[in-house]
Amino acid sequence: MPVAKKATPYHFSEQAGKNGGFATAKKPGQISRTQRLHSPIASSSRVKLDRADGTSRRQRKPTPSTPPAQSLDSNVIPKLSRVNLSDLECVRMLGDGGWAEVYLAQVKSRTTPESGAVFAMKTISKRIFRDTERNDDCWDRDIAAAKKHAERRILSKLPWNPFIIGLLDAYVDVRNTYLMLEYAPCGTLLDHVQRTGGLHLHDALFYYSNIILGIEFLHSQGIIHRDIKTDNVLIGADGYAMITDFGLSRYIDERTEWTDHIGTISFMSPEALAKNMGSRESRYAVDWWAAAVTFFDMLMNALPFNGVGVTKIQESVTAQKIHYNRPVPSAIAKFFQNAFMYDLDKRFGALSTPRPNGSMINAELRSHPLFKDIRWNRIALRVDPAPFVPDPIPDPREEVHSRPLPEQRKLPELKLKRPPPLLEFNEIRADAERARKRQRVEKEASETIHRAPSTTQAEAGSAA
CATH class of the missing domain: 1.10.510.10 (Transferase(Phosphotransferase) domain 1)
Known part of the structure; x- marks a missing residue:
């Protein structure tokens, strides 16, 4: 397997969105990320993406350069400035599924306006992408390859909506692909x-x-x-x-x-x-x-x-x-x-x-x-108050870890930040917490059964 070469960062643009979401780095005559008026999403990478749009290099057409801006509006503020993968650190694990793991990532760099901000980082192993494409029985191999990046391809073209988790950035290293998403602090x-x-x-x-x-x-x-x-x-x-x-x-x-x-x-x-x-x-x-x-x-x-x-x-x-x-x-x-x-x-x-x-x-x-x-x-318009808003909103960086952090080798470019000893994941403490939660759920269920009248009693009462 050839070794991937180091490359300059890849920036997202509307033209690049048609080819999978990545375009070449800024060239002379192109406007900078902070000057762009049409796209709030950035995308960077330390490793060159091969076939990011599901097509081969021979099929892929060169991306046209972005025309220089005629006039720059100083009042336009981008939603997100340049945040590289090296500016982030993994704070805790939020959840996992069949394909991916989701971590809480924090901006550790003090040179960006987003210093200290937290995001949800969805991590998908390249091995899963390869296995999925290899085992796909679709007759068209280009379609099978394009399925790998379907989530990034769809989210990168979506306008912002308050009822949809938005994509803020995308990264890739030698082992994983990363999607930096909005973080919802109140859980599922x-x-x-x-x-x-x-x-x-x-x-x-x-x-x-x-x-x-x-x-x-x-x-x-x-x-x-x-x-x-x-x-x-x-x-x-x-x-x-x-x-x-x-x-x-x-x-x-x-x-x-x-x-x-x-x-x-x-x-x-x-x-x-x-x-x-x-x-x-x-x-x-x-x-x-x-x-x-x-x-x-x-x-x-x-x-x-x-x-x-x-x-x-x-x-x-x-x-x-x-x-x-x-x-x-x-x-x-x-x-x-x-x-x-x-x-x-x-x-x-x-x-x-x-x-x-x-x-x-x-x-x-x-x-x-x-x-x-x-x-x-x-x-x-999100004017009416929601029925559930915790007070105060929990800060996951100050809570006891319910899941262990991964090994550093699984996240090569995303550095881990170990929690204090009192907040570290402990299997005995986690088992005890799960047991308490199970007992509480069983107790609430039994109380509900005893408190709620049966259907027969309700019918008899309505007949009376």
């Missing part, structure tokens, strides 16, 4: 649901409306997320929800295999389970079905369709056997019955409809009686 929606044992209807509708606005924005941009679920929704510092993890996202008209792995099985629509994804309507329905399952999870702290494996879940979905772990009002039960209809033509709130201005909205969901108290304009 799944953590909040499990901590409360299920949300009240008013709170769940608030987060559901945030998810609806986020999906509408993505569909307006021609993007299908394909992996909406409770643990892919983060809560920001203002208490509003933001959708993250675009590793499985696709453009709706993209020439790709839509019958491959789409999201999490328990959140997959009947069309995705049956691998019937030929129409645009079925592709829009993937996100709206998953959003309805997320809404159910917020209320019940459980999933609507039980089963082990695709076959059992598909049988449960086909029979429309919705499992409630507690009594629910008839209006809520009717909503889920209509939202989980197997037939797409009869399913409620499964389509995105275009507006005269070209944007997409879900008119059925917005007009449902459950949302009569939701003021969509105020939610879109």
Whole structure:
């Protein structure tokens, strides 16, 4: 395997976004990063990216140079100045998944305005990219190669939206690729649901409306997320929800295999389970079905369709056997019955409809009686107060580590910052904390069962 050569930093531009998000370093006559008026996103690298856009070097056309600025507006302030990978340090591990790990990165350099700022750094090993491309059964190898950088390619072209986790920068070293994302300090929606044992209807509708606005924005941009679920929704510092993890996202008209792995099985629509994804309507329905399952999870702290494996879940979905772990009002039960209809033509709130201005909205969901108290304009502007904002907002740099930091060799260019001894990860302390949390959840569940009347008692009381 040839050794990658050191290269000058790669800067992001709109022209480069068409070729995977990276362009050559600034040349004489080009404007600097701080002078650009059209792109708030930077992208740098210490190692030259090979086939970053999924095409070979022979196929890739040279990137045209950026024309010099005619006039510079001194009042325009970029969202992010140059922050190199060497200016960052890994503070703690936030989470991991099947493909990537997410770390909290802090700007340690004192020469940048962002000194001390924290970001979420998503790290994906190049080995996973190679294995994914090698094992992809797609007949077009260019499409299989382009899937590797789908998340960066999509996020780098998206305008900023308050309900979507934004991409701030992208890096690469000899071992990993890095995506620097907005950091949501209040954790995931799944953590909040499990901590409360299920949300009240008013709170769940608030987060559901945030998810609806986020999906509408993505569909307006021609993007299908394909992996909406409770643990892919983060809560920001203002208490509003933001959708993250675009590793499985696709453009709706993209020439790709839509019958491959789409999201999490328990959140997959009947069309995705049956691998019937030929129409645009079925592709829009993937996100709206998953959003309805997320809404159910917020209320019940459980999933609507039980089963082990695709076959059992598909049988449960086909029979429309919705499992409630507690009594629910008839209006809520009717909503889920209509939202989980197997037939797409009869399913409620499964389509995105275009507006005269070209944007997409879900008119059925917005007009449902459950949302009569939701003021969509105020939610879109984030004016209404959120139901949950911790006071004070936790600083992860001062909390005990619940996960161990990786070895330095796994993050060659991202230096680790070891925590004080009292905050270091301890397996015995972590086991004790997990045991206390499990006992607390079991106690809350037993208290809920004893406190809530049974369905038979409720019916008898209403009959009396």
